Amino acid sequence: MQASLPLVAGLAALALGGCGLGKQSTLSPAGPVAQAQLSMFYESLAIMAVIFIVVAAVFVYSLIRFRARKTDTELPKQVHGSTALEIAWTLIPMIIIVILSISTVHYAFVLETPATGPDTVQVQVIGHQYWWEFRYPGTGVVTANQVHIPVGRKVNFSLQSADVVHSFWVPELGGKTDLIPGRTNTLWLEASKPGLYDGQCAQLCGPGHAYMKFTVLAQSSAAYHQWLRHMERDTVQVSTPLERAGLALFQQDCATCHTIHGTPFDGKVGPNLTALMQRPTIAAGTLPDTTQGLTAWLHDPPAVKPGAKMPDLGLSRSQIRSLVAFLQTLK
């Protein structure tokens, strides 16, 4: 078994060929959960590869050796069965299943047991059509579409949905769990090394399903705590007239839906925009978090992201310019 692992890994790498591993690959695990799942993949693939090779060998040999020939005159020997053989190919698969069951049951319990202890991080995840809300219980920190976690610590995600079924999936950190309205599911993940890990909704949730992405930023414990403190800070700095115009416009057009910590704006319908500029993307991974991205988004959200709940507000170019200037102060 063990000896065949590198062989299978080699075959898999060969098959992947020039494609290379992307940013959302289950084959490049960055944490213990994804690592466990990948080891199960290799274990089962190795056993299954042996079975396939046996079947394929018998199959191909039979097709060549036992093909009909012009010289066939007699009927082939009429064999109806063989009790010994039939018992053999009933028992051997059963043994294989027992082997595969061991890791299956073991990891089912390991992955289900949520982490405890003072060191664990709790994050509440709420799925919305089509974006992610992340809350840090006990801190008042709320953010959207990018979740910060400390490296090397188990993170318990509690998963809820505000509308339809979604699924929380960060392939490099571990498998997915669904967010089901009316239930609270849990999932623990851990990042072994710092980095930005891409995640995506994996359960059909409407026309915007493909546009419901998020990122996990795994950072050192110090950086993580610094970020939490930053998010709790009560200041928004507006200085230029353009930014002030944007602030006024935000109050008028955006504040019913969006919250910005440190301002009176506390709408709950759309994503929380506190420290918006720290996120790499906007609209759940639809556009880059740049002047161009924000401008394109404010111009006509549903045109950029199918099914987006944010309407086209009919903003003029100058209004968009001032709003973008204001949003870019949210650092």
Place this chain on the structure above:
Amino acid sequence: MAAITERVAIAHAEGRTYHGIWAWLATVDHKKIGIMYIYAALFFMAFGGAEALLVRIQLWQPNNHFVSAETFNQLFTMHGVTMIFLVAMPILIGYINAIVPLQIGARDVAFPRMNALSLWLFVLGGLFLYSSWFMGGAPDAGWFNYVPLSGAHYSPGAGVDFYDIGLQITGIGTLMTAINFLVTILNMRAPGMRLLRMPMFTWSALITMLLILFAFPPITVNLILQMMDRLFHANFFNIPLGGNALLWQNLFWIFGHPEVYIVILPAFGIISEIIPAFSRKPLFGYESMALALSVIAFLSFMVWTHHMFADGLGAVVNSIFAITSMLIAVPTGIKIFNWLATLWGGQIRFTTANLYALSFIPLFVIGGISGVMLAMAPADLQYNDSYFVVAHFHYVLFGGTLMGALAGLYYWFPRIWGRLLDERLGRLNFWLVFIGFNVTFFPMHLLGLEGMPRRISTYAAGNGWTTPNQIATVGAFILLIGMLILLYNLIVTFRRKPDLVQDPWDARSLEWSIPSPTPEYNFAQLPLIEDRDAYWVAKRQGRTALEPAEPPGPIHMPSPSLTPFFLALTIVVAGYAALLHVDWLALLAMLAAFWQVGAQLVHEDPGYHVHPEAPAGGAAE
């Protein structure tokens, strides 16, 4: 309505002969019904295939806008619904109709008129579903149609109503097919045809019908509950009012997993006929093959939550269902090895039918392998709802069911249509389909492992997804060419004169023991069955026909009737009326449907008699 009742009255005139299209609409002959099932399935396959091609074009490159996200969701939903409910099941039920009565030595099914009703409910129900494209949009919440996305709040259009009502209409037909063939196979076998002498295809049909009988009620309950929610504002799936999202999922998969076996067991049966015929050997391990079918059917009802491993049902539940799911590999493995042992030592002829049947073995093994991998619950959290699953079930449903169905088409074509399909075109058709299939679906394993979720209308560059997607799209077009060759083969074959060869493959089972074209009464005299593979045994003993089990004489036949067609039409009218909220018409149409059913209950069909010419005796030609 008046027109319909009038037509029904006409249909009641017994002994009538119908001509042209009316002969087809009024037929209760299992052979003609089988042919119509197969035609209709191929017709819907063209649409299901076109939807798949549009999906593949959309996924050709990152950030593509070939179709909108809304259209994309409709396309893959209708592709799935079509291929499962309107292609895979009906084409197999078509073969079961056309072949099983012949294999068991029967003159028709137990309830010929109900059989016609099943057909028309499927055909008209399928057209009803497809009319959604022109009536505000097709269903778009996936073939699994999870709540609350499919509820009125999140899917306010009529698409999901078409799904709920359309699948109820076709589902009634499927349930009646199950009842019909269970009774037929259990009660109408020729004298001496004991259960353990039945051909394996008939065995697979028997077990499939049992699966339908128990699997269709849960989906029907789901569809009715959701129809109540959507049309009459009930709250079974209204989460804020206490509805339960998992209720739908459980009921759906209690149906949905056996459904997978409903469309694979008959393919197992087809393969089990073709491989022995073209190896010139009996099926290896006949009893264990029949037992394996039964065990698979039994297990298929206790694995449903493996579709829900990501639902957070807990480690205990996931472990139990993981193990029961893996257990299915045991009876499936028995079948694979028995087929290999049948080939071993044989004289294998590579006809197109056999090429398709043989290709089934490696393709289904690949699908089975990924199936066992998916059953490992903790690892499945990575594969679930990714393209790995898409690859897996296409290896099972295309590599298994469709390859089996195409094998059956080439194999039984001379029996059903009295002509042999062109073998040269057949081989071209096979190789293009085989290559196109693998080029399309093998890269999807890698896409899934690379983290691509299912059902996304587009994707960003930079995840390594572009190349495998482009390979898959190229493969889909190779498949298209392969299927067009099949269409061309059908056209040239139908333009030729019928060959009317009775037993072109030197085959084993009873359907080949009667003249071609098959007489409307099938068997002039019911045969006496003294062996498994009785026809093959008779041929080896130098006989060309089986001993008759009855003296020659007039044969009682059921009368044709237009009632099934108009009853199905009435039910579809009720469906449209309910969907369009014309409640009085829906009520009236349902009453009319009940009235027609009631009229059938009290009505006695005297039938008619045919007098076949004295057939050749059993001993010699």
